[in-house]
Amino acid sequence: MNFSIIIPTFQNYPYLKLCVESIFKNSKYNHEIIIHLNGHDDKSMNLISENRIIFSQSDQNLGLCTGVNLASKKATKPYILYAHDDMYFLPDWDYHLEQEIKLINHNKFYLSLTQISYTGAVKGNIQHIQFDCGDKIENFNEKKLLDNYEKFQFNDLQGSHWAPHLIHKELWDKIGGFSEEFDPGFASDPDLNMKLWKEGVRIFKSVSKSRVYHFGSLTTRKNAKITRNNGKKTFLIKWGITIELFVKHYLRRGTVYKEPLIEPKKNMFYYFNLIESKIKYLIVKFFK
Numbered sequence: 406m407n408f409s410i411i412i413p414t415f416q417n418y419p420y421l422k423l424c425v426e427s428i429f430k431n432s433k434y435n436h437e438i439i440i441h442l443n444g445h446d447d448k449s450m451n452l453i454s455e456n457r458i459i460f461s462q463s464d465q466n467l468g469l470c471t472g473v474n475l476a477s478k479k480a481t482k483p484y485i486l487y488a489h490d491d492m493y494f495l496p497d498w499d500y501h502l503e504q505e506i507k508l509i510n511h512n513k514f515y516l517s518l519t520q521i522s523y524t525g526a527v528k529g530n531i532q533h534i535q536f537d538c539g540d541k542i543e544n545f546n547e548k549k550l551l552d553n554y555e556k557f558q559f560n561d562l563q564g565s566h567w568a569p570h571l572i573h574k575e576l577w578d579k580i581g582g583f584s585e586e587f588d589p590g591f592a593s594d595p596d597l598n599m600k601l602w603k604e605g606v607r608i609f610k611s612v613s614k615s616r617v618y619h620f621g622s623l624t625t626r627k628n629a630k631i632t633r634n635n636g637k638k639t640f641l642i643k644w645g646i647t648i649e650l651f652v653k654h655y656l657r658r659g660t661v662y663k664e665p666l667i668e669p670k671k672n673m674f675y676y677f678n679l680i681e682s683k684i685k686y687l688i689v690k691f692f693k
Contacts, residue, residue, distance in 0.1 A: 406503040408436045408571065409480035413472035414490040415443040419542050420620065421490040422452055429456075433500040437482050441472035468588025477582050485577045488569040493547075493618040495521075495554050501615035502571055512573035514608040515601055517565035518615045521554060532567070532611065532659050534559055538618060550618055563666070564656030565611035566594045572601070580604060586643075592636020595648045599640075602655060607665040609656050641689055646682040654678065 410428060414421045421440070428438060439459045442449055443466040453460045461475040473487055484506075488494075498518060505516055523537040534557050539545035580600040587593035598609060640648050652658040654669035669675055 407434055407482045408484045408486045409482040410436050410438045410486045410488060411473050411476045412488050412490050413441040413469050414449060415466050416446055417490050418446060418448040421449055424490050424492055427494040431494050431496040433497055439476045439479050441476040443467060443472055469590030470583035470585045470588045470593050474582040480574060483574055484571055485574050486569055486571045491620040495616040498615045501612055505612050512576060513606045515606055516571045517567050517611040518569045518617050519611055519613050520617055520619045522619045522621055532562060554616055559613045561613050561662040562611040563660045563662045564652060564658035565609050566598045569617060586639055587636055589634055591634050592640050592648060595651060596640055599644055610662050638689055641686055645686055647685060650678045650682045
């Protein structure tokens, strides 16, 4: 089973190189890698040329959403997997996704890989495995990671909305990929999930055995000039509810995966959060 792996990058060559090498080294199958270069980067271009990698390019940093959408137009495989350039793919990550796809036996799904991150990146985040193998490439301990990554007992989780994520290309094309009003990219993932929800997708699952190591938002940590978009506000105006309500009551984020999702339970907690959402919406809409 082959995927089109889309990786946007912005002046992050050492991590991009490590990411690409991990895909070549630790994948069971041969995949189509497509890189979007935001701006000009000679080292990254050399990496692309040397490995005959498909790419798209923009003269300036267009942001994550636009970059991924441009790259996705070059995808030829039936599944699109979006990943960050500061991720290290662990052995047989793709085999475990393949097994999951076979079990589902239809194309209406959103699957995420399980992230392993250094403790500081995910403190208190129950959705990721916390294991410190370095917070940057200079102190990355690859051997420690490869010796230990399978030892962690972790559940498949409900309500995933994080990268790397995999969806069928037909579904990606139908919803139009990422919404570019969320550039440079903050809150683009829950917006994508909402579009999938509207299309009837009810499987939003993080696959425990399919794992990556994530250094954690390296592009924004390294590039102070990148301005964060107000993704929460954009989501609220677009959908009329908060991200918090959506991921809590619709996606049921972080709970153990048991079965496909159903419509949210309309209990007192739901209505309390709904009223809270509507108040926030009115404030944002009329008192900008």
